[in-house]
Amino acid sequence: MRGGAPPYHLIPWAWGDWEADEFVSLLLxxxxxxxxxxxxxxxxxxxxxxGWVKDDPEIIAALARVPLDELQKMLSTAELLGxxxxxxxxLSQTRVLRECRAKDAIRKMQSRKGKLGGRPRxxxxxxxxxxxxxxxTPPTPPPPPTPPPPPNTNARASExxxxxQTAARSEVRSAKVREVVLRxxxxxxxxxxxxxxxxxxxxxxxTDPFYxxxxxxxxxxxxxxxxxxxxxxxxxxEHARARPLPL
Numbered sequence: 001m002r003g004g005a006p007p008y009h010l011i012p013w014a015w016g017d018w019e020a021d022e023f024v025s026l027l028l029x030x031x032x033x034x035x036x037x038x039x040x041x042x043x044x045x046x047x048x049x050x051g052w053v054k055d056d057p058e059i060i061a062a063l064a065r066v067p068l069d070e071l072q073k074m075l076s077t078a079e080l081l082g083x084x085x086x087x088x089x090x091l092s093q094t095r096v097l098r099e100c101r102a103k104d105a106i107r108k109m110q111s112r113k114g115k116l117g118g119r120p121r122x123x124x125x126x127x128x129x130x131x132x133x134x135x136x137t138p139p140t141p142p143p144p145p146t147p148p149p150p151p152n153t154n155a156r157a158s159e160x161x162x163x164x165q166t167a168a169r170s171e172v173r174s175a176k177v178r179e180v181v182l183r184x185x186x187x188x189x190x191x192x193x194x195x196x197x198x199x200x201x202x203x204x205x206x207t208d209p210f211y212x213x214x215x216x217x218x219x220x221x222x223x224x225x226x227x228x229x230x231x232x233x234x235x236x237x238e239h240a241r242a243r244p245l246p247l
Contacts, residue, residue, distance in 0.1 A: 012099055017095070023077070023078055023081050023083050024036070024039070026077070026081075027039065027074075034066075034067070035070060035073065035074045035077070037066065038064065038066045038067075038071045039074055041065065041066050042060065042064055042071070042074070042075075042093070043093055043096055045064050046093055046096040046097075046100075047096060047099075047100070050100060051092055051096060051097050051099075051100030051101070051104075052087075052091065052097075053090065053091055053092065054089065054090060054091070055086055055089050055090055055091040057071055057072050057075065060075075078093075082094070085097055153189050153190060154182075154186065156195050157182050157185040157189060158182065159195055160185045160189075160195055160198045160199060160202075160224075161178075161181060161185060161220065163202060164202045164223070167202050167203070167206055168202070168206060168217060168218060168220075172220065172221075177221060180221050181221050181224065184221060184224040184225060185220075188224055188230055191227050193230055197230065197234060198224065198230065200233075200234060200237060201223055201224070201233040201234065202220075202223065204233045204234070204236050204237055205217040205223050205233060208233075211223075
């Protein structure tokens, strides 16, 4: 190949230009199938040789795999129509030579940019849309929502105990008794009773004759002794009679 020109295996083919070419039109008008095929093969050889081919009909015929006499006849007609270019013992076709020179210019420009590090990458703009993926793995389901933290049992027990203090207008005998009461209230809450349930137990104890006569309404450790005691007090709600709070 002339000047070490690389071959071009991808041949551009403009059908509009091809059909309007006067040499092609002449071959078709003559019904010259052999000449037409020789011309197509000759163009292909020129592209494969990087634009130029040695100006030797025997070599061209061998490369194009066409009869030598048909090739020589086609070349003489093409030269008369100005389709061939000869230079220093090399032969080419005008359109092929123009296309190859354009490709050479592109290759040289790409080579210069490659030596400089190539074309700088464009900044990737985030669109919020995930890139397409060919991964067939099903997406991982999102984790279940985190359950809210359980309410603080000690705080709720203190709330119930404060309600009893206000409603009964009383106080426990000692700090030790207070700890026992708070521990029993917390146990009832852990068993499933709510703050509303336990405050209703206080209301029942403050109005029930049995609790009033024995003074149990002043003893929260009795009111919240166990789950059975709480259930018993809640069962009395329908039968509790309203009475004024003790002074």
